Amino acid sequence: MAQRPGRIVVVGAGVIGLSCALRLLQAGHRVDVVARDLPLETTSSVAAAIWYPYLASPQDKVTAWGRTTYDEFARLAERGADGVLMRWGTELLSRPMPDPWWIDAVPSLERVEPRAPYADAWSFRTPIVDMSRYLSWLTQQVLDAGGTLTRLALAGLPEAPLVVNCSGLGSRRLATDLTSMPVRGQVVVVEQVGLEEWWLAEGEAGGVPTYVIPRVTDIVLGGTDDEGEWSRTPSPEVADAILSRATELVPRLAGAKVLRHKVGLRPARPEVRLERVGDVVHCYGHGGAGVTLSWGCADDVVRLAA
Numbered sequence: 001m002a003q004r005p006g007r008i009v010v011v012g013a014g015v016i017g018l019s020c021a022l023r024l025l026q027a028g029h030r031v032d033v034v035a036r037d038l039p040l041e042t043t044s045s046v047a048a049a050i051w052y053p054y055l056a057s058p059q060d061k062v063t064a065w066g067r068t069t070y071d072e073f074a075r076l077a078e079r080g081a082d083g084v085l086m087r088w089g090t091e092l093l094s095r096p097m098p099d100p101w102w103i104d105a106v107p108s109l110e111r112v113e114p115r116a117p118y119a120d121a122w123s124f125r126t127p128i129v130d131m132s133r134y135l136s137w138l139t140q141q142v143l144d145a146g147g148t149l150t151r152l153a154l155a156g157l158p159e160a161p162l163v164v165n166c167s168g169l170g171s172r173r174l175a176t177d178l179t180s181m182p183v184r185g186q187v188v189v190v191e192q193v194g195l196e197e198w199w200l201a202e203g204e205a206g207g208v209p210t211y212v213i214p215r216v217t218d219i220v221l222g223g224t225d226d227e228g229e230w231s232r233t234p235s236p237e238v239a240d241a242i243l244s245r246a247t248e249l250v251p252r253l254a255g256a257k258v259l260r261h262k263v264g265l266r267p268a269r270p271e272v273r274l275e276r277v278g279d280v281v282h283c284y285g286h287g288g289a290g291v292t293l294s295w296g297c298a299d300d301v302v303r304l305a306a
């Protein structure tokens with residue numbers, strides 16, 4: 001007789017922990033999620049969140065995880081999952097560029113005429129996820145599938161037949177991994193002004209990109225990426241700079257009402273860690289692409305848990 005899969009403790013209730021929990025439940029495991037921060041308090045809740053491989057390595061695995069995740073979000077958008085949309089948009093580049101390294105992860109990408117002062121551009125259709133709605137939806141899916149979610153701040157990984165470590169930056173402590181580092185990101189959320197298309201513009205001379213991500217009821221403007229910076233307090237000067245860059249990119253944003261300022265610490269690492277060591281499956285270090293890689297990584301976690 002086939003052995004029934006056993007109990008698994010998932011540490012972390014961001015997009016990675018919840019996606020892993022749901023896939024493990026769907027594979028027949030008993031799953032308990034424990035987390036210091038509940039879903040709407042996590043870094044994941046701050047994400048913009050457009051499907052786009054940003055600050056995550058290695059390229060071959062990121063492309064494969066990204067492709068799986070793209071396809072799953074396209075299915076979820078069709079099914080009407082809360083907060084998940086598919087939208088066209090354009091990335092503007094300051095220099096002529098070859099196709100992006102992750103091109104195989106998207107069904108199609110069209111070269112388009114860049115507008116001044118940019119030198120190159122491409123457009124593609126991609127998932128956009130309103131995390132405040134989606135994380136609530138995902139949590140409900142986990143609970144409906146028989147999982148549990150408990151607030152618990154851990155000083156070390158728990159004792160359990162199998163632990164899945166999705167603690168993001170918490171892995172500095174829980175996995176004694178000091179290669180995990182924060183990359184601070186600040187965003188400004190403004191009211192929807194009837195925008196449907198997203199925009200991403202490369203900063204000059206490799207500077208920070210500017211992005212405008214229209215969600216269902218609001219628009220996320222960014223961004224910043226400050227490596228090694230731990231402050232979670234939004235800076236008014238940075239917010240002003242984001243608003244001015246975004247409005248220059250999309251003049252229709254002029255005068256849009258500011259709804260919120262947010263900061264999150266991206267859990268960066270030289271490479272995403274997805275491996276099993278004894279009774280622990282580690283899955284963390286997704287940098288600026290945790291949403292983009294979530295379903296692909298969750299499928300690999302299920303394979304490692306088997």
Ligand SMILES: Cc1cc2nc3c(=O)[nH]c(=O)nc-3n(C[C@H](O)[C@H](O)[C@H](O)COP(=O)(O)OP(=O)(O)OC[C@H]3O[C@@H](n4cnc5c(N)ncnc54)[C@H](O)[C@@H]3O)c2cc1C
Pocket residue numbers: 011012013014015016017034035036037038039042043044045046047048049050051052152153154155166167168169170171173174184185186187222223263264265266267284285286287288289290291292293
């Ligand atoms: C401004 C900004 C914009 C972004 N935009 C995008 C985007 O457009 N697209 C995209 O794909 N990604 C984006 N990201 C990146 C994305 O948010 C992250 O990659 C993703 O949230 C990582 O998810 P996670 O579940 O690994 O970590 P987290 O969301 O940080 O969750 C970690 C979980 O582990 C728990 N934990 C940690 N330590 C402990 C402990 N000691 N005990 C118990 N629990 C613990 C936490 O409480 C939390 O529940 C953005 C990030 C920022 C900041």
